Amino acid sequence: MRDTFRVHMGWLHSWVGFLAGLVLTCVFATGTLSVFDKEITQWMQPEVSLDKPPAPTAVALQRAAETMVAEQEKDLFAFITLPSHRDPVIRVLHYDGHEFIGPVLDPVDGHRFPARQTAGGQFFFDFHYALRNGPVLGCTIVTLLGVCLLLTVGSGIAIQIKAMWPDLILFRPFGARPRAWLDAHLVTGVLFLPFLIMITYTGTVIRARDILPPHPFLPAQQAAVPVPAPATPPAKGNTPAPTSRTGPMPPPLGPLISRAQEIMHAERCELIIFSKDQIRIFRNDDASLFLTRDLVTFSRTDGHFISSLIQKGAAVRTVELLHGLHYARFSSPLLSWLYFLSGMACTVLMGSGLVLFLMKRRKTSGQMILFQTAEGLTIGVLVGLPLAIAGLLWANRLLPAPMPDRMHAEIQVFFALWMLSTLHGLVCAFKNTASSCWRTQLTGLAFVALGLPVVDVLTHSYGWRHDATRYYTLDALIILMGLVALIIARKLHRHAS
Template structure:
């Protein structure tokens, strides 16, 4: 029997309206961080290629198998760093990074020496934060492996809540939204279309990314699930001379296969050779331990329990180190779709609040609009600034790595301050236009910067990575330039209603 609410009482809010509140507020708060996480995550898919672009001295290397001369030269460097009490490891050549690298930690700063895998000659490459800077920001916000990772996990849970509530809100129109986009409709319809289209087309990826990302680091929330990790501090052993590494590498190849070796670690008793993450979809960390003195094989270590294999699969699915270039491009496009989804979501949130607050402007509203500008466009500007800083700084400068890292956050802070300075109904549109102009200039001119600072090494280089980075930057720059044109056209047209960025671009 159907009951009616008592006279004078309001009907209970529907599930859809409850989800709308949840979707809007959690989406806005988490979105201010997630646009940066998605932007740097998309770049992190090609972190190794970005590092190669940021080291333009890299010659073309055809041989990926390390020869005895290269391994002997690397052994001497390893011994030197161990004598200085640095923890050291050696990365073996791969198709994405064709050099032999000896890397050590010096007061939390990663430093490496690159060798030609055939001759053992040192390749003089500049120090750079490389693509690893974007990778680290993506999962730690550069705030440490404990607090930073936990914060990103909390935001990732917020992403899943936002997606789930969004699906409930748009459940009846999910399929029609796959093919509907009306850029010239009345605001806010174009923003709703772009927001839903980006979300629906890439919904499986957008659910997979936070789900696997949270589970990868679940031990931060549940310490009882933590697995033993190697000591990250200085080695506590007196290093013995290393055995010849060539026979060890040959034996590891016979076990794991050609081009399937990742890196080598060194302890007081053993030399460990790890299987490459790119050898299969699972990140297994399978390795072989060899006696530090004699070089004889001691044991093969595999983790093959169902729990371990599941964790390895989720880690591999999230990081995509196994993926060929075509699949990594799909990850890149999906990451950019996540960025677009949250950028348009932030704009719609502010558009709705600006209309209700038009008669009583508030400082909170101005700050929210300014932070949105400084995040949606400020983070891409900061990422592009890192690439410019990499090529403009002298190659021999000792503090290059620190300056590149600082550039990301200093420029981002400047863009956020600029956005908040332009916050408010009268000036926010100009703030968006100015940052879109800067972003377009940095990206469109990046290929010219690349050629101007790399021409002396271009002969004999493999141009694939450089062309890919330059072309992608130019394409994204043209999109930013189109955004600028739309904003300028709106600024010069007579206002028909309270002007915000959202209403301006949509009209």
């Protein structure tokens, strides 16, 4: 009975894990990069000078408001993000259907940086969040895949629980290929199992609340907790500004921000959203593990206080904790790096699982079309995706900064490289030359990744004078990826010879 149970669990782990893993490996890889989405955006906009986040001046806030109104006149739903430790500039953003993009302003004098048009780190967040298929279809697919991953993890624990500890302490990274891949799969699965379960569960629950019908036991939207209006409005003495078809010009934002901080007992505010007759100022969401959406609403006409919304109750705090644990918008670099390393380990876990699935079936099914298709798709995921990411960064440096529709050109380079890699993998798999395809693509990935810092220097895009640490870090990670690809390619070449 026990052996039958393990056989069924093994089948579930292998097939559900492989089919879902082809997409989930991409979801985890891009989600891991999203931990540093703001930093990636800064790397991809070297024209933006970075410094410690100063408090935005009245002049800068006024120019941000004017820029926001100009964006709204173009029928764009624009809003303002204030400087933070991770992104020390003012941004006037709008949602283009995939990413939040828009002008970048200096928080001191409000001048607009001549930043190149790019999706930045938001591209990876959007792919992780919805596979670039929209908040309904894409999120539904990712949520269902999250359920599949939880099933795969549970079945993996069921079939490996007895052998888990001996295999862990006998880790053999330089052993025979099947043994080394299995050890990598088991070690990452055991050491990062708590993180894997937490990040998968929180992501699935967060998205399930959007795709499932309302349930009486799920916490509803937070109710507004009224706060007494100030005796004198913060904008006292200001006459209403001229109106446009999108609403009046906002009153000075500085006093409103100060008043919002006072009402919410917040050290800093981060987001300002404008409707036709209201201004909503939100608390920053990187102060703790709880991702809050406390806000204060003012009149857009004269700046008088209207209401506040403060999260209350255990159910709401639980939801905030789930969001905070998953989105990882911490200001702590240590926590961010722990999330990044854990995400990379989980990506290795799923990638090694894909390789093990192919190794186990190569002798018996190697000539079958389904197996060849599976291997071609695996090449596209494990080599093609990193190659496309590196190619996106190359495109960011090589495409002319004033090029029209530049952001979409970068994204087209990404998907073109990924598609070519996958097609090459499928063709080679059908021709029974998949082993040479692995070596060729890994060598190409190593060349592209190791050449990126050189491209930085040759295009004079390197941000030496602004915040070199951020540039060094991303380039170092890309170089590491290139070295790993080169080492694996050389090992495959020795094995083939």
